[in-house]
Amino acid sequence: MSSYQKNKLRINNIYKSFDDILVIDNVSLELKEKEFVSLLGPSGSGKSTIFNIIAGLISPDEGKVFIEGKDFTGKTGRVSYMYQKDLLLPWKKIIDNVSLPLVVKGMGKKKARENVQGYFNIFGLEGFEYKYPFQLSGGMRQRAALMRTYMFSEDIILLDEPFGGLDAITRRKMQDWLLEVLHSLEASILFITHDIDEALLLSDRIYILSDRPAKVKAQIKVDLPKPRGNEIITTSKFNQLKKNIMNML
Numbered sequence: 370m371s372s373y374q375k376n377k378l379r380i381n382n383i384y385k386s387f388d389d390i391l392v393i394d395n396v397s398l399e400l401k402e403k404e405f406v407s408l409l410g411p412s413g414s415g416k417s418t419i420f421n422i423i424a425g426l427i428s429p430d431e432g433k434v435f436i437e438g439k440d441f442t443g444k445t446g447r448v449s450y451m452y453q454k455d456l457l458l459p460w461k462k463i464i465d466n467v468s469l470p471l472v473v474k475g476m477g478k479k480k481a482r483e484n485v486q487g488y489f490n491i492f493g494l495e496g497f498e499y500k501y502p503f504q505l506s507g508g509m510r511q512r513a514a515l516m517r518t519y520m521f522s523e524d525i526i527l528l529d530e531p532f533g534g535l536d537a538i539t540r541r542k543m544q545d546w547l548l549e550v551l552h553s554l555e556a557s558i559l560f561i562t563h564d565i566d567e568a569l570l571l572s573d574r575i576y577i578l579s580d581r582p583a584k585v586k587a588q589i590k591v592d593l594p595k596p597r598g599n600e601i602i603t604t605s606k607f608n609q610l611k612k613n614i615m616n617m618l
C-alpha cells in the first residue's frame with residue numbers, strides 16, 4: 370500500500386481496565402483509506418474491547434480515538450460495526466433486516482427497501498429478498514449480516530470475526546467472496562480474527578496482539594500480490610509469512 374493514502378482512523382496509547390484488571394495496555398494503531406487491516410491475537414486478549422472503544426461504545430481509561438483527524442473518543446455513530454454474534458432478526462424478511470440501518474436513520478420502509486435492492490446481487494443474495502433468515506444457509510445469513518453492516522454506509526467498517534461460526538469449507542468460500550466484493554466496496558476495514566491464514570489472505574497489514582493485557586507485539590505488511598485467490602495459500606511467500614507470525618504468537 371502506498372504512503373499517499375489518507376489516514377482514516379488512528380487510536381493513540383489506549384489503556385483500559387475492567388475491575389482493576391488491565392485489558393488494553395498502551396495500544397496504538399491506524400487504518401488508512403481503503404486499507405484492510407487485521408487484528409490477530411489469542412482469545413480473550415481484548416480485541417473486541419478495542420473495537421468497542423473505536424466504535425465509541427466504551428470509553429478508554431487513557432488514550433484517544435481519531436477519525437480523519439477528529440477526536441471521536443467515546444462517540445458513537447461514525448463507523449459501521451459488525452459484532453461477533455450479530456444476528457439477523459428472525460421475524461423480519463432479509464430485505465427488512467438489511468435495510469434496518471436506513472430505517473433507524475429515519476428512512477421510510479419502502480424507500481429503504483428500494484435503496485438496498487441493488488446490493489443483493491453484490492452480496493450474493495439475489496432472489497432471497499423476501500425470505501426469512503431461517504430459510505438461508507449459514508454462509509448466506511453471514512453475507513446478509515455483512516450487507517446490513519455495509520448499509521450503515523460508513524466508510525470505516527469494523528468486522529469482529531465475521532466468519533467465526535462457519536464450518537471450514539463455507540468459511541473459505543466466504544473469504545473468497547469477500548476478496549471479490551472488496552473491489553466494489555470502497556471501504557476501509559478493520560478485521561478481527563484468530564485465523565492466521567484468513568488474516569494473510571485478506572489483509573494489507575496485520576497487527577499481532579499479545580495475550581491479555583493486549584499490546585501490539587508486531588505489525589506485518591502483507592506484500593502478497595493482489596487480487597489473491599485460494600492458490601496463494603500454497604506459495605512459499607505465504608508460508609514464510611505464516612511461519613514468521615507463528616513464531617510471534
Ligand SMILES: Nc1ncnc2c1ncn2[C@@H]1O[C@H](COP(=O)(O)OP(=O)(O)OP(=O)(O)O)[C@@H](O)[C@H]1O
Nearest residue numbers: 387388392411412413414415416417418419453581
Ligand atoms: N464489560 C466488561 N467487564 C468486565 N470484563 C470485561 C468486560 N469486557 C471485557 N472484559 C474482559 O476483558 C478481556 C478481553 O475481552 P475481549 O472480549 O475484548 O477479548 P477478545 O480478544 O475479543 O476475545 P475473543 O476473541 O475471545 O472474543 C476478557 O478477559 C473479558 O473477560
